[in-house]
Amino acid sequence: MDVRAQLAMVFNLDKCLGCHTCSIACKNIWTDRKGAEYMWWNNVETKPGAGYPKFWEDQRKYRGGWVVKGDKIKLKAFGKLSTLLNIFFQPYMPKLDDYYHPWTYEYAKLYEGIEEEDQPVAEPISLITGKKMEINFGPNWDDDLGGSRLYAERDVNLEEREIIRDFGNIFMFYIPRICNHCLNPACVAACPQRAIYKRGEDGIVLVDQNTCRGWRFCITACPYKKVYYNWNTGKSEKCIFCYPRTETAQANACAHSCVGRIRYVGVILYDAEKVEQALKVKDEELVNAQREVILNPRDEDVVKSARKNGIPDSWIEYAVRSPVYTLVKEYALAFPLHPEYRTMPMTFYIPPLSPLIAIQSMLYDVDDDYLIINKFNKLRVPIRYLASLFSAGNEEIIVEALNKLMALRIYMRAKNIGENSGDVLKKVSLNEKDAEKLYRLFTLASYDERFAIPSAHREYLEERDAEERKGWRGIGVIRGLRGGI
Ligand code: SF4
Ligand code: SF4
Structure with a gap:
């Protein structure tokens, strides 16, 4: 048993209002900068719908995630040769129009404009070029269109004609999305620069901005399209699970600000040795196999192995009272989004x-x-x-x-x-x-029941960080498959 700790999140979709407070909280803290205008590390989509970026779930188009080939799991988009061939060009990546062209409005014109017969109008202007523009897509476009059939028909989950025929009777719902901080992150495995890494102590997946060269393999490889390219810095960026907050035992900004109180954050312990096998099972067995990877923090053997791996006692205690463990494993109420992408997401949905x-x-x-x-x-x-x-x-x-x-x-x-x-x-x-x-x-x-987040232990982390940066690339399956590139 190779026990590791992971911070994870659960979303109760029954309670999401689609208010986007989470997205705004995230944007105000992390992506309110030049080059990051179009990025929504946290976004909220309407389902059925095309999502953001447009049609991100269509892996025939974007080729994200992993596939099982024989007894191996391989990245869908890249092998060793195609990594070399695509180094200067990513053919399957979403374009800016698939996200949206970020804009603001000429607000100043409303109160500074000269007096005219008609009401003044604040026209949209591009945040990239500063010129006037027409708006034809946005990060919550399906929401703006009230779950339009036009976009819903392109929802890859609705491909069965019968469901589409019945579209008028389908009840729409919201789905908030962040990076899933996966146990088998395709973004980490695809990066030829080794700039993306999964932190050993809490499983948060981060892009080292000093190492990233903007090759953008991560963007193609992530099937959830949760890595973004900053056109100003020329580097990739993604959700950092608010690690400066979680390290001090505070909830992530999106979770803290959530109006519907739909989010739960906590530690889970998992067995890294079981991950590879759990990803090779048939599609319909994937969720149960993933649940098997998650360990019972009350089990004495698990606790012993966790201590042996250097997991601090406070983290084990928090794993015992983790709402994520309760909802995902104990009561089997929460599910990973698209487990068939085989990245083993660490965010779960009721x-x-x-x-x-x-x-x-x-x-x-x-x-x-x-x-x-x-x-x-x-x-x-x-x-x-x-x-x-x-x-x-x-x-x-x-x-x-x-x-x-x-x-x-x-x-x-x-x-x-x-x-x-x-x-x-x-x-x-x-x-x-x-x-x-x-x-x-x-x-x-209460806050403490919804968010069971232990503070970080720097004294334990520093040695390990150094090791991880040298070459630990997540779990064994990644090391085995991509270590040579
Ligand atoms: S969702 Fe998973 S594959 Fe995508 S960026 Fe996050 S960790 Fe990487
Ligand atoms: S803040 Fe909470 S309720 Fe509002 S959209 Fe985000 S996840 Fe849903």
């Missing part, structure tokens, strides 16, 4: 339930003792759609999670209005204690 009031009576009737699971086909967010986002097509595990969430709501509602909820919890293998714990986490949880 899938949304459809509007509840309308369907609750259809779902459960104490007297008739309905099985909740059989009624889920009637949800307005098709299970197949959620499965294509969060479980590489495995509908069963999505239904299991939705059943638990629904049972929890039925139980709490019945309790609050003095009705009998029968054995609804038992049907989904929960008990009253579980229900109270989850209810608190989803509704009333």
Whole structure:
């Protein structure tokens, strides 16, 4: 067992308002600079939709992530030869228009302009050229268009015609995205300069700005398109998981500012030796295999191995009370986004339930003792759609999670209005204690319950940082595959 610690995040999609406060908090701190105007390290997309950059999930176009070839896992876009051939040109990378052309408005004209018959208008001007421009795409374009069918039809998760035909009845939802600080980061593996690295102590993936030469392999390789090129500095940049904040036990700016309180941050312990094998399983087994990689921090053997690997005791204690562990592993409610890209993301999503009031009576009737699971086909967010986002097509595990969430709501509602909820919890293998714990986490949880972030231990880090910079490139699978380049 090779135990490592990772800071991870969970998003409860049922509660996201699409308010973009998280994106603005992030932008104000990290990307409010020349060359970074178009970057949204944290962005919020509307699903179904094309996303930002446009159609980022279409890996036939962008070729991000990993594929299994025989008994090996290889980057989809590059081998050793193509790394050399593409050194000056990345053919599969998104262009600026795929992100959007960043703009501001001529606000000064509103109060400095000469008096005329018509209302003054603040026209959009490019933040890059300073000239007037027309706006035809933006980072939350699907949202601006109210989940338009035009863009939804290009959502690769909606390729099945049946779902598109039914588009009018589909309920849209929001999905906030940051870099996933993956356990098998394609960006790290693709960088010929070794400028991107995964920190040993907390798993945060960073770009060393002194080493980066702007080759942009990372941008092609990341299937989530969460590395960005700064046209001013000529270097790549990405979400840094607010490490200057997490090192001092503060929540990330996006999580701290989240209006819907949908985010949870915590430590998980995982077994680095199991990662490679877990990535070689069939698509529909990927989520469960990833859950197996995550270790129980209460297990004595795990604690022993963690200490042997130099993980500080405070981190092990925080792993025990990590809300991420609770939601991802203990209750299996949260899923990685697109596990089939095989980067093993360390951000997880609790899938949304459809509007509840309308369907609750259809779902459960104490007297008739309905099985909740059989009624889920009637949800307005098709299970197949959620499965294509969060479980590489495995509908069963999505239904299991939705059943638990629904049972929890039925139980709490019945309790609050003095009705009998029968054995609804038992049907989904929960008990009253579980229900109270989850209810608190989803509704009333305090700052310290939502964010269990231990402070960094510099004394332990310094030796290790030096080692890692010399050549540690994440987990064994990466070292084996890309070490020679
Ligand atoms: S999402 Fe994963 S592959 Fe993409 S930049 Fe982040 S760590 Fe790298
Ligand atoms: S701040 Fe929270 S609720 Fe608002 S869009 Fe971001 S993740 Fe969603």
